[in-house]
Amino acid sequence: MKEIRLHGIGGLGTVKAGEMLVHATVASGKYGNSTPMFGFERQGAPVTSFVRLSNEKIRAKNQVYNPDCTLILDPSLLISAPVFEGMKEDSVAVLNTQVSDAQSLITSPNIKRVAWLDATTIALEMLGRPITNTIMLGAFVKATGWVDKVELEKVVLKFFGEKNVETFRRGYNDVKLFDFS
Amino acid sequence: MATVKVINGNMAAAIGAKLCRPDIIAAYPITPQTPIVEYLADFVTGGELHSTVSEVESELSAMSVVTGASLAGSRVFTASASQGLSLMYEPYFRASTLRLPVVMAVANREMISPQTLWGGPQDSLTVRDAGWLQVYVEDNQEILDTMIMAYRMAEDKNVLLPVNVCFDGFYLSHMSERVEIPEQEQVDAFLPTYHPEHILLDPLKPMAVDPLTTGALLTEYRMKHMMAQQNALKLFEKLDKEYGKKFGRSYGGAVEAYRCEDADYILVTMGSMVGVAKDRVDEARRNGIKIGLLKLRMIRPFPAEQVATVLAGRKAYGVIDRNVSFGWNTGITYEEVCAAMYRANSFVPNIAFIAGLGGEDVTGKHIDCAIKMIVEQAGKTECHPTIWLNRKDMGI
Amino acid sequence: MNVIDKLATYEDQISPGISACVGCNIELTLRTCMKVLGPNTIFAIPPGCMGGVGVVGWDKQSGAKTPVFFPLLDNVASMLAGIKLHYEHIGRHVNVVAFAGDGASVDAGMQCLSGAAERGDKLIYICYDNEGYMNTGYQRSGSTSKGAWTSTTPVIDGHGGKKQNKKDFPMIMAMHDIPYMATMSPAYIPDMVKKLEKAMQVDNGLAYLHVYNPCVTGWGCKSDESIEVARLAIETNFAPLYEVENGKFSMSVVVKNPKPVREFVTRFKKFRHLTDEDIEGLQQLTDVRYARLQKLCQE
Amino acid sequence: MEFISEYIVPIGKEGLKIVDTGKWRTRKPVLDKSKCVKCGACLMYCPVNSVRKVADGSFEINYDYCKGCGICAHECKKKAIAMELVKEEK
Numbered sequence: 001m002k003e004i005r006l007h008g009i010g011g012l013g014t015v016k017a018g019e020m021l022v023h024a025t026v027a028s029g030k031y032g033n034s035t036p037m038f039g040f041e042r043q044g045a046p047v048t049s050f051v052r053l054s055n056e057k058i059r060a061k062n063q064v065y066n067p068d069c070t071l072i073l074d075p076s077l078l079i080s081a082p083v084f085e086g087m088k089e090d091s092v093a094v095l096n097t098q099v100s101d102a103q104s105l106i107t108s109p110n111i112k113r114v115a116w117l118d119a120t121t122i123a124l125e126m127l128g129r130p131i132t133n134t135i136m137l138g139a140f141v142k143a144t145g146w147v148d149k150v151e152l153e154k155v156v157l158k159f160f161g162e163k164n165v166e167t168f169r170r171g172y173n174d175v176k177l178f179d180f181s
Numbered sequence: 182m183a184t185v186k187v188i189n190g191n192m193a194a195a196i197g198a199k200l201c202r203p204d205i206i207a208a209y210p211i212t213p214q215t216p217i218v219e220y221l222a223d224f225v226t227g228g229e230l231h232s233t234v235s236e237v238e239s240e241l242s243a244m245s246v247v248t249g250a251s252l253a254g255s256r257v258f259t260a261s262a263s264q265g266l267s268l269m270y271e272p273y274f275r276a277s278t279l280r281l282p283v284v285m286a287v288a289n290r291e292m293i294s295p296q297t298l299w300g301g302p303q304d305s306l307t308v309r310d311a312g313w314l315q316v317y318v319e320d321n322q323e324i325l326d327t328m329i330m331a332y333r334m335a336e337d338k339n340v341l342l343p344v345n346v347c348f349d350g351f352y353l354s355h356m357s358e359r360v361e362i363p364e365q366e367q368v369d370a371f372l373p374t375y376h377p378e379h380i381l382l383d384p385l386k387p388m389a390v391d392p393l394t395t396g397a398l399l400t401e402y403r404m405k406h407m408m409a410q411q412n413a414l415k416l417f418e419k420l421d422k423e424y425g426k427k428f429g430r431s432y433g434g435a436v437e438a439y440r441c442e443d444a445d446y447i448l449v450t451m452g453s454m455v456g457v458a459k460d461r462v463d464e465a466r467r468n469g470i471k472i473g474l475l476k477l478r479m480i481r482p483f484p485a486e487q488v489a490t491v492l493a494g495r496k497a498y499g500v501i502d503r504n505v506s507f508g509w510n511t512g513i514t515y516e517e518v519c520a521a522m523y524r525a526n527s528f529v530p531n532i533a534f535i536a537g538l539g540g541e542d543v544t545g546k547h548i549d550c551a552i553k554m555i556v557e558q559a560g561k562t563e564c565h566p567t568i569w570l571n572r573k574d575m576g577i
Numbered sequence: 578m579n580v581i582d583k584l585a586t587y588e589d590q591i592s593p594g595i596s597a598c599v600g601c602n603i604e605l606t607l608r609t610c611m612k613v614l615g616p617n618t619i620f621a622i623p624p625g626c627m628g629g630v631g632v633v634g635w636d637k638q639s640g641a642k643t644p645v646f647f648p649l650l651d652n653v654a655s656m657l658a659g660i661k662l663h664y665e666h667i668g669r670h671v672n673v674v675a676f677a678g679d680g681a682s683v684d685a686g687m688q689c690l691s692g693a694a695e696r697g698d699k700l701i702y703i704c705y706d707n708e709g710y711m712n713t714g715y716q717r718s719g720s721t722s723k724g725a726w727t728s729t730t731p732v733i734d735g736h737g738g739k740k741q742n743k744k745d746f747p748m749i750m751a752m753h754d755i756p757y758m759a760t761m762s763p764a765y766i767p768d769m770v771k772k773l774e775k776a777m778q779v780d781n782g783l784a785y786l787h788v789y790n791p792c793v794t795g796w797g798c799k800s801d802e803s804i805e806v807a808r809l810a811i812e813t814n815f816a817p818l819y820e821v822e823n824g825k826f827s828m829s830v831v832v833k834n835p836k837p838v839r840e841f842v843t844r845f846k847k848f849r850h851l852t853d854e855d856i857e858g859l860q861q862l863t864d865v866r867y868a869r870l871q872k873l874c875q876e
Numbered sequence: 877m878e879f880i881s882e883y884i885v886p887i888g889k890e891g892l893k894i895v896d897t898g899k900w901r902t903r904k905p906v907l908d909k910s911k912c913v914k915c916g917a918c919l920m921y922c923p924v925n926s927v928r929k930v931a932d933g934s935f936e937i938n939y940d941y942c943k944g945c946g947i948c949a950h951e952c953k954k955k956a957i958a959m960e961l962v963k964e965e966k
Contacts, residue, residue, distance in 0.1 A: 019357045023187045026359045032187070033358035037351070059456030061320065061352050063542045204666050205659060233666045235658060238692030242655035245648075245689065249659025252646070253619075255666060257659075271649050272656075280885045341884065380885050382619045382644040382660055384671055389888035390646035392634030398881065405884050581916030585929035593941045594895035597923070600945035605923035631893055637883070638893035766920045801946030801959075804921050 001054035002146050003064040007083050008073035010045045013133035017073070018049035020137060020159060024152040025053045033058050046081055053146060071140055072096055073132050075120065084108035094140050094175075096120060096132050103178045114178045115143030117171065126167050134164040138171025183361040183428075190353035193321040193360055194260065194286040194346065195220035197328025199230050200368040201284070204255035207235040207246035211265040212298045213350035214288035218260065232258075244269035244276065244283075251281040252382050252390060256332070256375040259283065262350060263290035263304045270308060276343045277312030278406065279390070280379060282335035283343035284328065285313075288354040289452070291539045299540020300350035302452060303504040306480065306513045312406060314344045314413050315481040318432075319455040322360045324348050326430055329368055330420045336375050339412040349503070351540055352453035363428055371427055410482040417479060433476070435484035438491050440466065441473030446555050447491065447498040449518055451477040454503065454536070454543040461548035472552055483517050489525030492518070497530040499555035501548075501570070503537040511535070511567050530561045536570035543570070546577045580767040587612035590642045596630040600793045600800025602763040602807055603627060603705045607676060609766060610703055611643070613773040618672040619644045619660055623653045623686065625678035626792075627705070629712040632676075651685040653677045654693035654783075657700050665699070672701060672777060679706040679720035683746045694753040697782040701773075704785070707792035708743070715795040719744045723862070724855045726847045727795075735850050742862060747787040748870075751821045757784040759820035759829070764808035768818060768829050775822070789816035797846025809841040814867045815859075819874065826873040838863050897924065901944025903959040905937055911956035918948035918957060 004021065008014025015036040022032035032053045050064040069092040072083050084093065087110040095102050095116040102116035117139055119132040134156050141149050149172065156168045188196065195217045198206070206225075208218045224230035237243045240261050247257035261269060266287060276283045289302040305315060314334065318327050324346065331344040348354065380390060394402075418434035425431025439459055441447060450458055455476045462474045475491050475498075477484075492498050502512020509516050515533040522529065534551050537543040547570040558565060570577060578586075590611035597604035603626055611618070622628045622645060632640040633647050648656040653675045661673040675682075682690060682704040693700060709727050710716040717727040722743045726732045730739040751758040757779045759772040769788075776784035791798060791806045798806050810816040813836045818829040838860045842848040851859075907918070914934055919927040926942040927935055937948070937957075949957040 019187065022357050022359075026185060026187050031359055033356055035352065035356040058358070059320075059459050060545075061349075061356055061453040061456050062544060065544060205662050207659070233662050235662060235698075236696065237655065238695070239688060241652055242658075242689050242692055245652035245655035246659035246662065249648075249656035250663045251659070252656075253660040253663035255659075255663040272652055275649070278885070379883070380887055382646060384617045384619060384643055387616075387639070387642060387644050387889070389634040389639035389641065389644070391886050392636060392639065392647075392888040392893070393631070394636055394886040398636055398886070401881055402883075402885060409884070581919060581929065585916075585919060589925045591925075592892045592894050593925070594897040596895050596897070599900060599943045600947055601923055605921065608923070608925050631895065634888035634893045636886075637881070637888050637890040639888035639891070640893050642892070763921075801950040803923075803945065804947055804951055 001052055001058065002068045003066065004051040004053070004069045004071060005064050005067040006049040006051065006071045006073065007077045007081050008047045008049070009077070010047055011131070012073045013131055014047045014073055015049050016159065017133040017137055018051045020152065020155045021051050021053065021147055023155045024147050027151045027155065028148050030055050031058050033061065035061065035063065037063065046077065067091060069094065069140070069144055071136060073136050078105060084111065087111055092144055094136060094143050096136060102176070103180070112180055113143060115139050115175050117175045119171065122167065122170055122174065126170065127163065134160060134168045135171035138168040139175035142172045142175045143177060183363050185359060185361055187357050188321060188360050189216070189355055189357045190321045190324050190348050191216040191288060191355070192220055193324040194328060194348070195224070196362055197325040198258045198284070198286070199224050200363065200365060201329060201332045201372055202256070203232050203258040205235070205247060205250035205257045206232050206259065207237050207243045208259045208261065209237050209240045209243045209265060211240070211262050213290055213300065213354040214260050214262040214265070214286070217286060217288070240265040240269040241272065244272040247283050248272050248276045248279065248281055251283055252279070252380065254377045254381055254383070257283055258285070260286040260288070262288045263292055266304045266308065267292070270311070273308065274311040278402070280341040280406070280409070281343055282341055282375070284331045284335055285343065285345050286328070287345050287347040288350045289347050290350040297539045300352050301503045301538055301540060302347055302349065305345055305347045306504050309481050309513070312342070313481060314342050314410065314479070315347060316344065316479055317347045317451045317477065319453060319476065321353060321356070321358050322430065323432060324353065325360055325362065326424060326428065326432070329372060330417070330424055332372050333420055334413055334416055337416055340409050340416060341379060342409055342413060349453035367427065371424070414479065414482045414484060432478060435479035436487045436491065437476040437478060439474040439476065441475060441491055444471050444473030445496040446470065446472040447475050447495050448472060448552060448555060449475045449477065449498060449500040449514070451514065452503060454501065457543065457545055458548050461545050461552060465552050470552065470556060472555070477514055480514065480517070483521065485521035485524060488518055488521045489527055492522060492529055493525060493527045495529050496559035497532070497555050499532040499534055499551055499558065501534040501536050501543070501551055503543070505535060505538070530558045532558045532565040533567045534570055535567060538571065541571045544577070547571070550575065550577055580770050583770060584609065584612060588616070590616065590618070591632060592640045595632060595640060597626070598794045600803040602803045603707065603790045605763050606705055606788050606790060607632065609769055610676065610773055611641070613770055614672050614674060614701070614777065616643055618674055620674040620676055621646055621648045621653050621657050623648045623677045623681040624650045624712070625681055626707070626712045627676060650681045652689050653681055653686045654690040654698065654700060654702060658693050658696070658698035661699050673699070675700060675702040677702070677704055678712070679704060679708065680710045680718045683720045683744050684718050691753065694750065694755050694783045694785065699780065699782060701776045701784045702786065703788065704746070705788045705790045706746070707790045707795065709795060711792045711795040720746060723859065724848060724851050726850065732850045738850065745866060750785040750787070754824060755785055756782040756823055757821070759786050760816065760818050761786055761788045762807050762811050762816070762818060763788065763790060764804050764811060765818060765830060772820060791845070795847070798844065802844065806841070806844050809836065809844060812836050813838045813841045813863065815841050815863050817867060817870060819870060826870070826876065828874050897941045897943050898939055901942060902962055903944045903946065904939060904942060904962050905944070905946070905948050905957045906960050907935065907937055908956050908958070909934060911954045913954055915953065917951045917953065921947050921951045923947065
């Protein structure tokens with residue numbers, strides 16, 4: 001089972017991103033669940049979403065405390081939220097950041113791989129709005145390989161349409177990877 | 182062939198209701214139940230469902246509209262939670278004493294004060310003595326399946342009682358997962374059309390409903406009501422098996438005993454925390470602790486015999502409640518379990534836990550702590566003071 | 578057919594003997610309404626006088642020949658809405674009618690009634706306004722007139738009584754822009770019959786009928802003067818008869834030379850302690866409300 | 877367990893609940909047909925539906941349920957109805 005914690009702020013499509021991972025996984029004949037945690041619904045507030053993906057039925061319906069992957073949809077969260085807390089050994093961090101050497105941002109010794117790109121700039125350029133979720137999903141797939149790319153593309157197409165499939169692919173292609181040795 | 186979808190708990194409840202083809206739907210929005218109302222409105226507007234929806238101005242009216250429609254002969258559906266449920270308390274109680282087979286989904290939410298909107302079954306457990314049947318479920322598939330069984334149970338001639346299908350707000354209502362959705366024909370074959378006979382407002386068969394009634398007759402109605410609840414207990418087990426045969430999924434009826442056969446210790450709980458608790462029971466077993474889990478599905482009627490049968494003769498048991506029973510300083514289901522054990526003339530050392538109030542997460546660590554304390558309780562004859570697992574001083 | 582012949586030939590839908598007070602004009606209103614509405618009717622009697630006198634029935638006996646039930650005090654309109662929705666769903670026409678007191682309508686049941694009016698639930702809602710909770714022993718309601726003695730606004734040594742004005746509830750209902758709203762009186766039976774017939778024709782929303790019913794027991798009237806007192810409420814413009822059809826206001830009974838309100842309020846016990854000043858206050862309120870109504874009728 | 881009633885909820889359909897309100901009255905209305913102008917006010921205003929219209933267009937009072945309120949007498953413009961004390965039955 002892979003456990004993923006998504007950190008976003010209201011309006012970025014964080015909860016939807018988690019759900020799309022589950023949709024693509026289930027479409028591949030596997031299991032997944034996605035649990036959003038938020039307070040009063042409003043734009044701009046921090047949102048966390050917890051995703052579990054597995055080849056077998058998943059029983060746990062609670063929050064994820066030791067993720068295999070942390071997916072950070074907005075750079076501000078690197079400062080404002082405990083995004084690396086409880087990371088599992090040999091885990092992955094997928095970051096939206098303008099920093100060119102994102103490995104320097106990692107404060108958890110358990111993270112093995114860092115994947116990053118400037119998703120906000122890409123989103124503004126391609127969508128005219130800073131909605132980074134599909135770009136980050138592309139980056140996630142490239143970084144982890146845990147979800148089938150073709151299935152996820154289909155889900156993105158169904159949820160948001162052709163333009164977001166392009167942003168998804170852009171995320172996949174543009175993401176930079178660094179492995180700690 | 183069933184279709185597989187990724188849906189949240191509210192959608193599972195809405196699709197479950199839709200498959201049962203209610204004639205009249207009335208519900209008022211309240212977090213975390215609101216999407217149910219919206220989904221059903223979409224189904225009706227989109228032509229997928231031929232129900233009449235009343236966009237009522239309050240929960241009081243939601244329950245009143247569905248009880249009125251049920252009195253006239255319709256199959257009905259409503260949903261609510263928390264303050265909404267308490268606002269409808271007056272007609273809620275009456276739906277059961279009028280023996281109306283209303284089915285109502287509850288996306289369980291904590292009661293205020295302080296102001297809160299997160300999950301927990303305090304709302305429906307508080308009204309457990311209003312004569313309804315109450316079933317609490319663990320995941321989204323179980324929500325959908327239980328909705329379908331609920332109508333069969335509610336409308337059975339030996340039952341004729343309203344049913345609550347209860348699921349934790351947010352943890353299930355807003356959690357998306359894989360759910361198999363049966364075909365309409367399959368559901369139609371399992372759930373026949375509703376033909377009310379016992380009570381009906383129709384000018385072609387004039388009768389008065391609820392004339393002033395003496396205590397002697399009222400006593401009789403209450404006895405019949407209680408017997409109908411006991412009938413429901415038996416029927417629910419039977420329906421669960423029948424459902425299993427037809428749809429490939431069953432849940433054990435009023436309780437599910439998980440790895441209990443050879444268990445020295447039993448953890449009793451219900452709702453969305455059951456899944457993580459099963460995981461921790463497996464882990465404890467790997468570490469040599471012979472523990473099982475008893476999942477309470479039906480709270481009304483309370484499956485006292487089944488519970489006592491599973492717990493009798495064990496070294497210890499513990500109950501985790503996501504609610505409180507004011508005045509007892511424990512959770513509600515703990516008291517119910519104790520009463521069942523007393524009636525079975527059976528004492529087993531035990532311990533009460535309260536966790537997850539106001540939507541706090543019940544983690545694997547909380548369950549591990551509970552398991553450890555249950556094991557330590559073996560051999561004790563005095564009741565352990567209630568353990569509040571989420572309290573900071575527990576250090577979990 | 579003239580009104581007398583209608584009333585002589587239509588079947589009485591209520592038990593021949595019900596325990597309403599001697600001279601109760603609400604019993605008259607109920608029997609008259611139900612005669613006109615006829616057997617294809619389901620009606621609701623919430624807790625209140627008509628429930629208390631046994632219209633719903635006793636143990637396994639019924640107090641009416643048509644289906645009748647006790648809704649709750651606060652959910653009359655929405656329970657009926659559910660019943661009506663059922664019949665619309667199966668495509669059958671049935672009159673679905675409330676016969677509710679002012680407590681169940683202007684106070685506890687107002688939210689549900691307002692909701693049903695706004696949604697356009699196709700009900701006929703009849704409110705018998707006897708200015709208080711007469712069935713439970715004459716407590717004040719939002720419909721009790723200013724100054725009135727009730728058991729919760731007692732008068733001791735000439736002081737006390739209700740301190741607030743009566744809610745103008747027919748006007749509140751008219752402002753929902755429902756298809757039909759009318760006020761009625763047991764002293765004007767032909768007018769009542771005509772309005773019921775109109776209400777039965779409404780097929781696009783709620784019809785609200787407000788009947789001003791002086792209470793012989795709670796108000797301290799003589800039983801034989803029950804109708805005369807009800808008539809005085811109209812003749813003084815204290816409770817004018819009017820109707821609003823699809824937004825159009827019109828006077829049903831134009832009183833040429835209205836009598837002073839004093840003639841009405843001095844006829845029974847509940848206002849007997851009023852000072853001249855108090856009566857003047859009621860007169861002024863009557864004049865203001867009547868002038869407003871007249872203006873609406875001229876539009 | 878045996879039950880007295882076949883019903884499971886309070887419903888009334890075994891007949892009409894009737895109160896013998898005729899016993900309530902202390903006075904009873906007596907109609908003088910010679911003064912009657914057949915206006916029908918007595919029928920219209922009788923709260924207990926105890927006035928009947930008969931074939932010749934005149935009116936009759938049925939005493940079965942008449943509570944003796946006196947409204948018919950009070951409302952009769954021609955004073956054709958008198959309220960008489962009910963004699964004690966032996």
